[in-house]
Amino acid sequence: MNGRWRTGAIFDEARRNALLWRSRQSIAIAVSILLGLGLALTSASDWHTLSRNIESLDLRGRNVLIAQATDPASPAEISIASCEATSELLAVERAGAVVALDSTNVTQLGPRVPLVGVSPSLLPELDHVAAVVGSSLGLAPGDITLVVEGEVLTARVGQPQPEAFGLNSAVAVRVPFTTTWTRQCVIELGDSESVTRQAALISAQLRTDGGDIAVTPYVNETFDILQAFGSRPTRWVPLGFGLLGLILGGALLSMRSSELAAYRLSGTSRRDLVILLAAEQALLAGVTVAFGSFGCVIALLVVPTMPLTTLLWPWVTGLTSLVGFWFVAYFATRRSPAVLARDR
Incomplete structure (x- = not known):
């Protein structure tokens, strides 16, 4: 396709690129699902452990x-x-x-x-x-x-x-x-x-x-259990998973140099190509958010002490990977089509 892409065509192309179960993208889809479910599992484990510890201390007389x-x-x-x-x-x-x-x-x-x-x-x-x-x-x-x-x-x-x-x-x-x-x-x-x-x-x-x-x-008490819970390392899991999704997206993007060159040589502008790549990453982030939200809802039913704010974790992960990938895509597409073609 030459010239400017219509918005609908960009997102239709992004859907085909991101969600078709083919060799490369199947890895991205699988990881997106695992990241979402991993968020729910991590949060449920944290709050379940806290509940058990508090219950044990309460029976002692905390x-x-x-x-x-x-x-x-x-x-x-x-x-x-x-x-x-x-x-x-x-x-x-x-x-x-x-x-x-x-x-x-x-x-x-x-x-x-x-x-x-x-x-x-x-x-x-x-x-x-x-x-x-x-x-x-x-x-x-x-x-x-x-x-x-x-x-x-x-x-x-x-x-x-x-x-x-x-x-x-x-x-x-x-x-x-x-x-x-x-x-x-x-x-x-x-x-x-x-x-x-x-x-x-x-x-x-x-x-x-x-x-x-x-x-x-x-x-x-020798330490404050609630303060210790608030400073636990796993509170950074949403950001960490978002960065992991960003790294994976960047790695897969580096393997698509010839594909990016084909888009550019066919007349696709840098702007449209960045939007296309960002739309692909947004769909993958959406997979993480969907599975993460579903997992968190199930976890809320199993661990009633979990706060509703846990539902924000998948969104933090998805937005982190999406915003970071936008910068990666922006700089990746600034290279000339000839250089991209030689990198395949």
Whole structure:
């Protein structure tokens, strides 16, 4: 074709060049598909690992504060009402008192089972049943009838609680109404809250009697798991995959010197040839975006903790390879047709 190309003809030619399953382009199409699916797999793996790590740390007592006496030799008590009131703070997920009661005999569990008084603000199941059985005591999950010292109670086998609560191997009941002070207040913060900052704020809100109290984290983390996740190397994968697509596109372009020479010798202008090559790369980038977006949607269903912003990863990869390839194509087509023909 001589002269200027019509826009429709350029994109029709680009479609035939880019998406026909022939020897060279089959490599580009396959790599584009793998790049898209690789993005989804990488993101899903990252967020799944983060979820598992956070879940493991949560069960140990991550972001759990314990308010108690600074010196065991100088007992201090905390008002249960002020302890439960901290659960209303925006930074707090739940909070309440934990009061050790006498061991008791439970027909289903045996003698001398630890009995613990707990605030419903810390263990919401106590708003619905009289007792919550710890998950480590061996009963099947669900609602049950518990016989405690001959008294029949409605009960529920609870979910695993953070180690800091001390409830997994005990039977929890409401704190007796006659008990208004506790030696221990347990506070669970939100995932992204600053333990140090919130400890100072909560300490100021607790009403105490006796010696001094300290509000300290149950688990002293040696590093911030969320900060470490934010600085992980794989966050650069979208750009890295985009550069990989650019390198592949440049390598395949260098193998098409005779084809580019034929276009130029047939009268195709540099401008139209750059547009044609960019359109080919745009179609390949579109393959990456399509398969990457599809993979990310599937990953979102499998890993619910993944944010919707993950859907932008394939677009970053596609745009990186496309913009970079435009410059490569621009400089490649500046060579004369005679030089291009000699390079075949």
